[in-house]
Amino acid sequence: MADLTWRDPAALPLRPLIDLTADPTVPPSLVAEAALFCADRPDPCDWLPVHAPPADLRRTMRRAGLLDATDPLVVPPGVAERLTIDDHTGLLWAARLMRALGRREDAVTLLRRIGGDAPPPVYAWRDLLLAEDGRQPLPPVPSEAAGLPVRLTTALAHARSAVADGQALTTAESLAAALAGDRIGVVARARILAVRLRCPDEPVPDADTVRATARDLGTDRTDLLARDAALTLLRAATRAALDGTDVGSAYEFASAALDLDPTGAATRLLVADAARAAGDRESARTHYRVAVRTGLAERTAALAGLLDLAAPTAPDAYSGPTGGSTPAADTGELVGAVADLLATDRRAERDRLAVLVARGPALEGTVCADAVRWAVAVRDPVAGARPLPLERYRPFLDLSPSGVLDPVDTPPVAIHTPLMSYAAVLERREPWFREIHPQRATAAMFRDEMQATAAVYGYACGGASADYRTWLAAPDGCPPEVRDRLANVSDLPPLDRALLGRLLSALGFHAEAKRILPGPDVPVRDPESAYALASWIFAEQMLTTGHAAELEPHFRTLYDQLGDDVRYARTRVVTTINATVNAARRREPDTIARWRKVGEEDLARYTALPEVSEFDAAIMTSRWFRAMGFLPFLTGDRDLLRADMDRWLGIAREVTGHDGHTRIIAADNYFPAVETAVRTHTHLGEHDTALALVDELAQRIDPIDPKTWLTAGELRYQAGDHDGALEAYLRAAHLQFPYGRISWFNAGQVHEQLGRADLAAECYRLSLAHWPTGVTPLRRLRDLHLRGLLPDDGGALAAWIAGQPAWSQLPAFAG
Structure with missing residues (x-):
């Protein structure tokens, strides 16, 4: 886990799904804790939790780097030994554990190995679990021989189904009556109430009934079945209250649910929605931010909520009850939310683009309007779309101008350095009496930053590589005609070699430019060889900046x-x-x-x-x-x-x-x-x-140009205009590349001085995304945490900070 925790804070509350252990400093989310519970239960036919991972969560975890690409099963030795038991009961236990880990296909394979000669409880659970995975029709409520747990669970499954049997809830309540006075009886009652709250044709339980049942279940962290039932009930009650516009009860129930599941991103997202509906915008922002950090499947929805709060003219289902005037757009929140949204799981890119496109009217006129224009341009088809910061600088990838960006979103000068240098090579332009390409130099660190930016966006792109050989061979990198010339560069005349050297320098490959050019030890014999030596010196000058x-x-x-x-x-x-x-x-x-x-x-x-x-x-x-x-x-x-x-x-x-x-x-x-x-x-x-x-x-x-905005921020700050400095730094940060790590860090510094520790922390986190080994942003995050200025998220952010590669290099906390 040590190499996983620093990649994504979501690894901490989801750790049981990674290696079936709990992080010592961060309580797991309840959906992940259920896997630990299933592993410890001796009888797979007994009562088990309702919560299970979403069907695609493991795929999302693999794409986020929290699981190896092959997703091998990693479990403690005792569990691995028990998984070798292949009698009917052992197969059911293993299948339920696989479901709790989100390994649905493995679970189905195990369930299908259970034969008709299995004991009635085992076979009844087999049929129900296969039906819940959509592999077969939902079975009828089994006979008494199957046992009460599977009978009641089957009845509730019928009540939840799209073709609900009107008698299903009655059957479930009749079965639960046998448990009256027992702890499991309260668990069963809570599950029935949760189903009733979701059934449109059933009378809705009143809020007091929900409160009384949740109170009866208690908050004992060691009693997972009770917490699971209470969380199920409170989440259903929150949704029902929101649908009925009872925002006060919704916020109350959601807050109580969070007490039971403090690191659960789905629960955190629900609390954010309830707080937003109740008009508590600051709490909503805090909860959305925590859901962004600790969730994977929930991340896009949480970011959409942040965008709606930052640009409040966006469509808002909760704007009605709050009333009052519309607050001004929060640029700091807006820029951070868009940055996270664009870097979220690329396999779900269509969903992310839809979030931006739907909010186009609200984002028009803001610093993030360019992201909407890009989203509109690339959403059909999505496949192969470059992240916006890389699309801006496409000529540095494959020497082609962008074919999708609005001209106002394209650097007006910088991209022409490689484009004109490329044209000079193809046309063999002579440099004796005119400027054949721009003189703007490409910094030696440019390609390292471009490669880091591609990594931030999870974009596999050889054309963005800082490694020359990778770029040279990449289908989305060096054009074939340039590759062919470089392969035979020693046979070319000095002017052609010089023009190729200038092109490589324009792309940021200064060392390779030097390699193909004659150095100072080669005599100058004519203007062409003089220009070649001048190009060698220029490359050396850039390398030694x-x-x-x-x-x-x-x-x-x-x-x-x-x-x-x-x-x-x-x-x-x-x-x-x-x-x-x-x-x-x-x-x-x-x-x-x-x-x-x-x-x-x-x-x-x-x-x-x-x-x-x-x-x-x-x-x-x-x-x-x-x-x-x-x-x-x-x-x-x-x-x-x-x-x-x-x-x-x-x-x-x-x-x-x-x-x-x-x-x-x-x-x-x-x-x-x-x-x-x-x-x-x-x-x-x-x-x-x-x-x-x-x-x-x-x-x-x-x-x-981010560098210009950084300079503007510095000068405004020196003039005492901290708000103006922040605006400039955020403009640079929104562009993301180049200077992403510096831009986010500077914005964080000003946020901190203006008393916005929460937004400062987000900026430092985004700076670290561009600079995983950065000591300075990590130190600022550490210090904010130790001063008690970060929101309570169950310890996830603090543990993530301590797992960063540069943690051991931090100086002692100064207090």
């Missing part, structure tokens, strides 16, 4: 070999730019000053060439001054810094492009120009100007 790598000798080696051919001119300018960025990382102003001096002349020569268009000259000038701004930034020359910013930002604002290609190139330059201006104004102490620029960047230029 975050480290003060010594790349200066490589830049000098390249620059010193560039000749007088005009095709070298652009490489000269770009080398001074990249060398400056590298020196800035190392905080070496003297090196930057040297490159600035030679680069100024190189820029003038390049932009004066007749082959260079006015557009390309302007783009290069803006790029060059943006890089050279590092010199006054490091030396403290504020006047020069402002002058440089006026050049790079002014040009970027003026240049817009004249066709599809140049408009993307202009946007690609404008984004980092504004981004760098934000950092510059912040450095100069002009926070209002910086905030205005970043808001323009996030809301108008590229609202699909």
Whole structure:
């Protein structure tokens, strides 16, 4: 179990269904505890619990990773030994245990081995259990020789059936009369009342009768039959009260049921529905959240409830009795619920999409409207639909644009880096006098995050892999024509190899880009080999991001070999730019000053060439001054810094492009120009100007970029606008990729400071989904729990926290 508990909190209350043991710190849900009860009962013909796992629960558990794919039977040695007994009684005992474990097919196989020579009680149970599984018609109530337990249970099965016999309840009550004054008699009475509450043609027992019967059953945790009967009765009474609009009694009965089954997700979901009907929205939210964490089959319904509470204009069957004004949408709740909904069991994807589509009007105009548009686009057919965060970045998977997303939900610039780099390979575009693809770099961690995001969504996708060979061979990854070129890359001319290297770097495979390109030890003989070496250095620069790598000798080696051919001119300018960025990382102003001096002349020569268009000259000038701004930034020359910013930002604002290609190139330059201006104004102490620029960047230029929203959140937080910071962090978190783990963590931090510990915990949990070994979000969860700020869920979340991989690395609790 140690390797299972950290995957999904539902493993803890469902543990008896995994290995037929109970977690020492978390009481099992009653439906799972029933399996322990059945394993301990010596007589399979005696009274047994009503509750059993839903028919598809084990399949859901396998898909959630709580069971091995082959689902082997894991039981204690004593149980395994008893399962070898194959007489009629032993087969019935084994079959009832298999049913209690949710192993319905195994149970049917065992039941069919019971022959007609079996004792009457055994054979009567055989027929009833096969009928309950839909394998044969419901048998009549057996004779007295079968025994009272199976006779009464059969009578109740008839009363519950769609073609109910009007005499079935009368028969059941007559049989139960023989148990008057006995503890089992109260259990039988509760079961009969529960059936009567579900029968539309029967008089409904009044609330006092339900209360009296539940009181007679008591709350002794060691008496599972009594708790099972009481839970059955209270859940039926809750539903009946909700149907009759007696919301007060419904909430009372549901709360009493929760006392009997504190870790049962189905019970928790029922309490949430009752609280919502009674107008107790905060309690409803809490119970829905716990049901999301501790349930599997219940997860989608619980998330739908959270969505209805977060976007209250959604269809709400319970909105009538509460009255009052409609509260504003809760963005924090909304974003978290949609994130969980989209990551829920992919086999039930049609159900999840239906939840979003049905709430389309309520979610329109919210941050989550894009999820609805995606759901509408992919619901028919569902098979093969990529999760929304991966669909946004589809070009990084298979070098194809998305065919399903609305353009407003697609990153306006980032996806064109691989697309244009791919086009450059296919068309053999020459880079001497123009920008053949965007300059936006793909971070070295991009593919690791993409692979982690695919795992969050349970999406098996070789195209999203961080492993190059997996991506290269994946049918949903590398296109065949690129694969063929890469297979024979050593036979290609330098320019073709360079273009392929740039494409691999655009996809985030920088190490592989270096591998196919000539390095600094290979002499430069012509402009093509110079561009190949420049591409090698670029890949190395991306691989070493975050480290003060010594790349200066490589830049000098390249620059010193560039000749007088005009095709070298652009490489000269770009080398001074990249060398400056590298020196800035190392905080070496003297090196930057040297490159600035030679680069100024190189820029003038390049932009004066007749082959260079006015557009390309302007783009290069803006790029060059943006890089050279590092010199006054490091030396403290504020006047020069402002002058440089006026050049790079002014040009970027003026240049817009004249066709599809140049408009993307202009946007690609404008984004980092504004981004760098934000950092510059912040450095100069002009926070209002910086905030205005970043808001323009996030809301108008590229609202699909999580990094921009993270920057907006940081600046708003520094300005004291905590609500605005939270909104920005939630926008980044909703996008999920990239920077999912940071976005959720930052949102959690602000939630915590605003006094919303419950939502903070959800954000930290979602951060851990992207970063299972993360110490910081795990520590925040641990501390919230130890401070008593998390909702009571029977200890499930606390035990899940303690089962995380990074638990042993946490520092001591500071109090």
